[in-house]
Amino acid sequence: MLAAYSGTAVRAAEKSLLDAGLGGHLMALAAYGLANAVLHRLDQAYGSRAVILVGSGNNGGDALYAGEVLARRGVAVSAVLMAERWHEPGLAALQSVGGRVFRLVEDRVEALAAAWSADVVIDGILGTGARGGLRGLAAELVAQLRGHPGVVACDLPSGLHPDTGETDGPVLDAVETVTFGAIKAGLLLPPGEAAAGEISLIDLDLDLPRPDLQRLDQLDLAEFWPRPGATDHKYSRGVLGVVAGSAQYPGAAQLAVGGALAAGVGMVRYLGPAPMPPEVVAGASAIAANRVQAWLVGPGVADDPVQEQRSYAAITSGLPVVVDAGALALLPEAVGADTVLTPHAGELAALLSRRGQRTERSDVEREPLRYTGLAVELTGATVLLKGATTVVVSPSGAVYSQAEATPWLATAGSGDTLAGMLAALLASGVQSALAAAMAASVHGQAGVLASGGGPIAASDIAGAVPRVLSELLS
Numbered sequence: 061m062l063a064a065y066s067g068t069a070v071r072a073a074e075k076s077l078l079d080a081g082l083g084g085h086l087m088a089l090a091a092y093g094l095a096n097a098v099l100h101r102l103d104q105a106y107g108s109r110a111v112i113l114v115g116s117g118n119n120g121g122d123a124l125y126a127g128e129v130l131a132r133r134g135v136a137v138s139a140v141l142m143a144e145r146w147h148e149p150g151l152a153a154l155q156s157v158g159g160r161v162f163r164l165v166e167d168r169v170e171a172l173a174a175a176w177s178a179d180v181v182i183d184g185i186l187g188t189g190a191r192g193g194l195r196g197l198a199a200e201l202v203a204q205l206r207g208h209p210g211v212v213a214c215d216l217p218s219g220l221h222p223d224t225g226e227t228d229g230p231v232l233d234a235v236e237t238v239t240f241g242a243i244k245a246g247l248l249l250p251p252g253e254a255a256a257g258e259i260s261l262i263d264l265d266l267d268l269p270r271p272d273l274q275r276l277d278q279l280d281l282a283e284f285w286p287r288p289g290a291t292d293h294k295y296s297r298g299v300l301g302v303v304a305g306s307a308q309y310p311g312a313a314q315l316a317v318g319g320a321l322a323a324g325v326g327m328v329r330y331l332g333p334a335p336m337p338p339e340v341v342a343g344a345s346a347i348a349a350n351r352v353q354a355w356l357v358g359p360g361v362a363d364d365p366v367q368e369q370r371s372y373a374a375i376t377s378g379l380p381v382v383v384d385a386g387a388l389a390l391l392p393e394a395v396g397a398d399t400v401l402t403p404h405a406g407e408l409a410a411l412l413s414r415r416g417q418r419t420e421r422s423d424v425e426r427e428p429l430r431y432t433g434l435a436v437e438l439t440g441a442t443v444l445l446k447g448a449t450t451v452v453v454s455p456s457g458a459v460y461s462q463a464e465a466t467p468w469l470a471t472a473g474s475g476d477t478l479a480g481m482l483a484a485l486l487a488s489g490v491q492s493a494l495a496a497a498m499a500a501s502v503h504g505q506a507g508v509l510a511s512g513g514g515p516i517a518a519s520d521i522a523g524a525v526p527r528v529l530s531e532l533l534s
């Protein structure tokens with residue numbers, strides 16, 4: 061499990077060490093970690109060139125001391141002072157080993173040329189002390205360096221909000237971010253997380269609280285994915301009730317049920333008009349509440365009053381329920397954490413607008429964590445926001461982000477499959493936010509496996525799920 065923290069939490073954890081006079085020691089550890097990561101990227105240190113973009117705070121200080129280490133190893137190092145102030149001892153250390161210095165206000169052209177001809181550009185402009193994004197000349201230089209293949213970010217890409225992943229102004233895409241003390245949550249959150257590249261953590265032995273964000277890995281999935289025991293039978297594994305599809309949209313129901321069966325559930329009971337595979341119990345007009353452990357409602361139900369009525373009954377049944385697609389519009393005033401909403405950005409904007417918070421899709425795309433949290437606050441539900449990186453927020457404050465997916469998953473019906481997989485986990489008794497993160501991860505991995513780098517149809521995703529799971533669980 062990757063654990064990530066807000067910038068504030070990391071700074072608070074550092075405080076006792078700083079109070080004990082260990083600030084210089086921490087900076088030295090950070091600088092060595094950063095320099096080592098850069099050295100790993102260079103074929104050989106001697107004869108390579110590095111340019112350091114230096115902001116006014118300690119982030120610039122870390123980068124300058126890393127520059128000193130690199131220069132001692134034979135790298136030709138130049139620093140570009142981006143602001144009117146800089147970390148004086150750090151600059152003196154770099155100059156003492158022959159580092160060159162440019163000042164952005166005076167030497168823009170030379171600084172830009174040096175950066176473009178450098179093997180590595182270290183982005184040390186802003187770290188956890190930033191307020192807002194890059195402005196003025198710094199923003200211009202960074203925009204002119206867009207596409208540089210050798211950017212290594214110091215602690216985080218400058219201009220990326222450490223807590224939220226939001227960006228305000230240009231951000232330089234890094235191949236690697238060397239982050240200090242703890243992974244910052246913003247490095248794992250859309251829309252800015254892609255700028256971080258590969259993430260390396262330099263341990264500073266901080267005493268950290270509960271993480272602000274978690275990302276599940278393969279070991280977590282293997283631990284938490286339900287597997288039947290020798291004494292299990294179909295009812296003990298969990299029975300899922302599904303209200304999906306309509307005469308107009310039968311396919312959504314088939315994909316959702318396909319997702320649930322692939323994820324592994326004891327039985328699916330289906331309400332609706334879509335043709336179902338033989339393993340599904342279908343045909344009843346209602347299902348007594350005690351005959352299922354969880355519900356999935358919504359895919360393909362819009363504009364079918366009977367399906368909408370059934371969806372509403374399931375949502376208000378008190379059982380765990382996944383509310384997807386058309387059923388999002390049927391949500392009562394308040395629900396509980398066992399209700400999991402699965403909107404994409406457009407559906408989340410519509411949901412918030414119905415609750416009196418006028419929101420556009422572009423707002424959600426700019427600040428996904430904030431608007432997902434707002435939906436949790438306004439509904440009481442656990443919310444999974446779909447996208448290239450999927451974000452899950454629960455009323456308990458737990459936040460997950462999963463980024464296994466491929467853009468080939470952006471195909472009609474892909475979300476129906478995800479909803480089915482998630483609902484299967486709820487029926488098996490997995491706690492809702494964890495189930496949401498697990499479903500997003502395995503859905504993403506199944507998409508990657510099914511795609512193999514080329515296009516997929518939604519039904520291919522469910523087809524690949526058992527292979528992903530058998531690899532995980534064996």
Ligand SMILES: NC(=O)C1=CN([C@@H]2O[C@H](COP(=O)(O)OP(=O)(O)OC[C@H]3O[C@@H](n4cnc5c(N)ncnc54)[C@H](OP(=O)(O)O)[C@@H]3O)[C@@H](O)[C@H]2O)[C@@H](O)CC1
Pocket residue numbers: 071074078083086087090115116117118119120122143185186187188189190191192193194195214215216240
């Ligand atoms: N604490 C520790 O022990 C350790 C900390 N470590 C390192 O310290 C980093 C945090 O350092 P930090 O607190 O000095 O802040 P930092 O991110 O360098 O930038 C703030 C400076 O930039 C300025 N500024 C702000 N916003 C701006 C904007 N939008 N555009 C332009 N300028 C802006 C602001 O100046 P002001 O405007 O306030 O005059 C201020 O001077 C952290 O990320 C990690 O790398 C590690 O060494 C481990 C030990």
Ligand SMILES: Nc1ncnc2c1ncn2[C@@H]1O[C@H](COP(=O)(O)OP(=O)(O)O)[C@@H](O)[C@H]1O
Pocket residue numbers: 404446447448449450465466467468469470471472473474475476477478503
């Ligand atoms: N660019 C992307 N990269 C990776 N995954 C994506 C991307 N766009 C969408 N997805 C994933 O594909 C699925 C699309 O769901 P959704 O929009 O609900 O489709 P539908 O409603 O047609 O089923 C989600 O799981 C989402 O996370």
Ligand SMILES: [K+]
Pocket residue numbers: 119183184185186187213214215216217218
């Ligand atoms: K930085």
